[in-house]
Amino acid sequence: MATHFKRITIISYSLFLIVTSSLITVLCYHLFVFNTFSTDDSQTQAFREVSAEQISNSPIKEERSIIEVMSYGCHYCAANEENLAEFSRSLPPGSTFTSIHIASDSNGLAQYAPIFATLEEMGIEKNIRDSAYNTIITRNVNLTEQKALDAWLAKNNIDSAKFNAVRQSAAVKERLSYMAAITDHYAINATPMFIINKRYVVAQDSEFPQFAQRMLQLLKQDK
Structure with a gap:
């Protein structure tokens, strides 16, 4: 008993x-x-609609788009990965879903933006993203330190010399400039945030799939 x-x-x-x-x-x-x-x-508010002038001057060119502003140091971004991958496959024809890294000199979440931009330019960012999340968030490794970065690159079979060369390229600088322009234009200072149709800036305020339906509603709203 x-x-x-x-x-x-x-x-x-x-x-x-x-x-x-x-x-x-x-x-x-x-x-x-x-x-x-x-x-x-x-x-940044949990839901915000920008002005017509801001839409017109937006650095985003895609008309029917959802852009996730994320960070390798963001736990909630990492937790969203599988849900967002499934969500992106459900978008209506002619719509796009992309991810950018928050980029700002005044935001600690942005410190990994150069790594993100370099991996994107190398065409391997999506494949290596989980490893970046795990290393930074779970293992608490600072990949902005060159020694730690080199070890991580080697572990993921990425040539360090090639990575560093690409990192200094004009293409990566353009990517960083583009991400910084979006971050600044939409006053993004937290992650994850979602920019929908260049018009709405939203944070996740409900669980999936409810939040996915909300984003789809906003995406179709301007149709």
């Missing part, structure tokens, strides 16, 4: 820890992301 009671106590305590952990995660997300957006007009 005592053993049975002890087992029930252990199970109850384990469930308590699981529920508590989940609630803390959700609470932190809303406090440090959504509440940040709502308490300061200078911050």
Whole structure:
């Protein structure tokens, strides 16, 4: 009887820890992301529609597009990967879904933008993204340090000399400039954020697939 009671106590305590952990995660997300957006007009809001002038002057050229602004150092970006991959396959014909890295001199989340842009120019960014997330977020490795970066490149069978040469290229500088222009134009200071039809800037305010439906609704709204 005592053993049975002890087992029930252990199970109850384990469930308590699981529920508590989940609630803390959700609470932190809303406090440090959504509440940040709502308490300061200078911050990026959870949902924002830009002006007609901003749409006209947008650095984004695609008319029917969703652009995810992410960061290799963003836990929520990493958690979204599978859902977004599935979502991108469900877009209506003529629509596009792309990801860019937040790029800004004043935002710590942007420090990995040169790595992202270089991998993109090499044509391997999508294939290596999970490794970047895991290394930076899970293992807490700072890939902005050259020694750590070289070790990570070697682990992923990427030639370090080639990577560094591409990193200094005009093409990578253009990619960084493009990402910085979008970050600045839409006042992005948190990730992940989604820019829809050059018009709407939204943060994830619900679980998938509800959030996916919301983005599709906004994508089709200007049709």
